[in-house]
Amino acid sequence: MKHYKKMIQPYVVWAALLIVIPLILIALYAFTEEGNEVLTLSFTWKNFAKFLESTYVNVVVKSFWLGIITTFLCLLLGYPLAFIISRFPEKTQATLILLVTIPEWINMLLRTYAWMNILADNGIINQLLDLLGMRPVNMMYTDFSVILGLVCNFMPFMIIPIHTSLSKMDKSLIEAAYDLGATPFQTFRKVIWKLSIPGVLNGIMMVFLLSVSTFVIPKLLGGGQYMLIGNLIESQFISVGDWNFGSAISLILAVIILIFMSLMKRMDKQEE
C-alpha cells in the first residue's frame, strides 16, 4: 500500500485550510478579550475563569448526562435492530438500512415540529387518550420529550456502523461456535458482540458527539429552560455577542471530548 502514501496530500492541505485555520481563529478569540476586532488583541484567561461558575458547570454536567442517556438508549434499542437486519438476505438488508436512513433526509426541524404536535398538551396523543376517555398526559417540555426527540433523530447513526461490522462478520464463525457447543448466549457474548465492537464504538462516538452538542432539538422539545452546552455557545455567538466567551466554551468542550475519545480509543485497542 506504500504506493498510495501521497494520496493524503490533498486532504492535508484541505484540512489545514478549512479545519485548522478556523480553529486557530476561534482559539484566538478564546484567549483574547474586547470586541470583534482582531487588531486590538490582549491575552487573557478571563474567559476560562468565567466558565468555572457553578451555573456553567451545571450546564456541562447536564449536557453530558443527556448525551450519555441518549447514547445508552440508542445502543440498547439500536443494537438489536442492527443485529436483526444483518440476518436478513443481503438485498433485504440494503433496503432496510435505506429505510432507516431515509427519515434523516427529511428536514430535522420538520420532524421535530411533528413531534411537538404529537406530544403537545392538546396534541395527537392526548386527543387519542381523550377519545378513549383517559386523562391527558403532560409530555412536552420534559426530559421525556427531549430524549425521545434525540433518540429518534440519532439512532440511525448507531444502527448503521453496528450493522456494517455485523454484516461483514463471517457467518461460519457463529456456526463454528455452535458446533463447539456454545449456548446462544455464549455465542453472542464471545463471538458476535466481540466482532461488532468496532461498530459499536463508532456508533457510540457518533451519537454521543451529536447529542452532547445539540441545541435545536432540546430548545424546541424542552423549552428554553433546557440549557445545554450547545445552547450556551449558540447564545454567546448569536444573542449575547460575546464571541470570546463562546469560543472559550467551545475549546473546553473540544478538550473534554478529545479526552473522551482517547479513552474510547484505548478501549478499542484493548479489544484488539
Added chain:
Amino acid sequence: MKKKSFFSRFYVVLCLAFFYLPILVTMIFSFNSSKSLTRMTGVSLRWYSELINNVEVARAVYVSLSIAILATVISTVLGTITAIGLSSHRKIVKDIVLNVNNIPILNPEIVTAIGLMLLFSSAGFRKGYLTMLLAHIAFCTPYVITSVYPKVRSLDPNLANAAMDLGATPFEALTKVIVPMIKEGVFAGALLAFTMSFDDFVISYFVTGNGVKNISIVVYNMTKRINPTINALSTIVIVVIIVVLVSVNVFLPKLEKRTDHIHPRVRRGVTIFLVAALCLGLIRCGSISSQNHVLKVYNAGEYIDLSLLDKFQEEYNCTVVYETFESNEMMYTKLASGESYDVLIPSDYMIERLIKEDYLQPLDWDLIPNASGLMEEVMDKSYDPGNKYSCPYFWGSVGILYDRNIVDQADLSEGWELLKDPKYKGDLYMYDSERDSFMIALKALGYSMNTVNEDEIREAYEWLVEQRDTMDPIYAGDDIMDNMISGNKAIAVVYSGDASYTISENPDMDYFTPNQGTNIWYDAMVMTRDCSETDLAHAFINFMIDPESAIANTEEIGYTSTVKSAYDAMLDGTYAEISSYLVDDSDPRNEIFGYQDPKIKQKYAELWTKVKAQ
C-alpha cells in the same frame, strides 16, 4: 440461519414506525384544509398549490439537492483516497490526521459554522453557493474518512503489492482490488455525507449569502408561523425518494445487464459527460443574473407579504435579493461578519446600535413622498431622533395573551404579577428572550426597563428566579404562537402582532397590556452605509409605505401598520374585534428599549442564563 422469529420482524416494524411516525404526521397534515397541525378540519390540496407557486422553495430544493450531490461525490472521493493513503503512514502521521479529521465531527456545529464564517470573511470570499459547497465538503469528508478508514485497516497490507506483482498498475490495483474490497465503507460514508449535507442548517446559514438558501434555511424562516406548504414539500420529498429507490431497485439491475456489453471506455465517457453537465448546470444556477439593478433586503422571517416583492420588481424592473433573519442579534452577527445588504428592517434598539457603530447612511426624505401618510405616533422616537436614518415599518407592544375560558377576568388587574399567580402554575409560556423577560420583572417591580442600576437588575433577577421556582413556566420561542392557537396553555407573553394573528386563528384568546407599563417597540427600514443602489433603496422604502402595499402587508402579517390609512382600514375591517392590533402608547410608564452598553448587555445575558439553567 434459522427462521426469523415473529418477534424479530415485529421489532423491526416497531422501530421503523418510531422513525416514520413524525413523517407520517407531517404527510397527513399536508392535506389539511386549515393551518392546524393537530386537528384535521378537512382534506384539501391548498398547500400543494401554494407550494407550486413558491419560487423560493423551488430554488431551495435545487440548492439543497445539488449541494448535497456535489458535496457527497467530492467528499467521498477525497475521503476514500485519504483513508487508503493514510493506512501506510507512520503512526504519528495517522494520529495527527485522524485527530484533525475528528475536529469537525466533535465540534458543535455552531463552532464549525462560526470558524468557517470567520475564515471566508477574512479571506474575502463572496458568500453564496461556492462557500456553502466548500463548507459542506469540509464537514462531510471527515464522516467519509471515519467510515472508510476502519475498512482499509482491516485489509491485508500486501493486497496491493500482490495485484501489482500480477501486472496491475497502481491505479488498477486501487480501483479494481482495493476499492471493491472497501466498498461497503465507501457506500456508508457517502450515505452519511449525503444525509449530513442535505439536512444541514446551522453551517449553511452562516456561510451562505447573496440570497442562496437551502431547504433548511427556508424551513427555519417559515416555522415562525407553521406554514403547511413545507409539509407539502416534505411529502413530495418522501414520495420522490421512494420512487427513486423503487426504480433503482427494479430498473437498475436490468439496465446494468443491458449495458454490460458496452465498452467500458464508452461508459466512462458517458459518466464524465453526465458529471460535467451537472456541474455546468449548477454553476449556471448558482449565480444570479445581474443585468439589471439588484437590491438586497434583509428582514425578519415571515415579516412581509411576499407578493409585494414581485410587484416591486415588476414596477421598477429590478431584482430583489430577499433574505431573512431570526433575531436582531443574528442579523447583527451576519452584518458584523462582513455580509453586505442595502436595506435592513431591524428593531428600535438595534437601529440605535447600528447608528452608533456607523453601519447606516441617512435617508433622503424627499425621495420618500409616501412619508406624509405615516402616523405621527411612530415618528421621532428616542432610538433615532428626527428619523434621520429610519422609516417605521411595523410597531406594537409586548403583553399577555390569555385564554378567556380559563383566566378569570378579574385577575387581569394583577398585570405582570399574573405571571406569578399560583392559580395558573404550570400553565404559562414566557418568551425566551433576556431583554423581554427582564423588562417584565423590572416593570412589575416599578423600575425602568433600561436600568443600569445593579441593585434593580439583581432584584429583577430574583423576581424571575422566584417565578421559575413557583410557577414552572416554559421558556419558549416562536412556537408559543402555535401552542396558543392549539390552546395548549392558558397564558403567554407575546408581541402584539403575534397576538393579533393568534386571536384571529383562535377566538378564545385575548390580549392585554399590563397596567405597570410595557415595552412599545418599532421596527423600521434603514439603509446600510455600503448601499450603492440608494435610489432603488429609497424607492423600496417608499413602496412599502404606499397605502395600498401597507394594507396588503399588515393584513397578511397581523402586525400593526405605521401607515395611518392602513391602520384605520384594519381597525374598521379585518382586525376590528382584535384588541392587540390597537397600540396604546399613551401610558407614560411604557418605554422603548434603548441601546445597551456591551458590559450591561453581558450582565443581563449572564443572569438570564442563570435563571434558565439553575
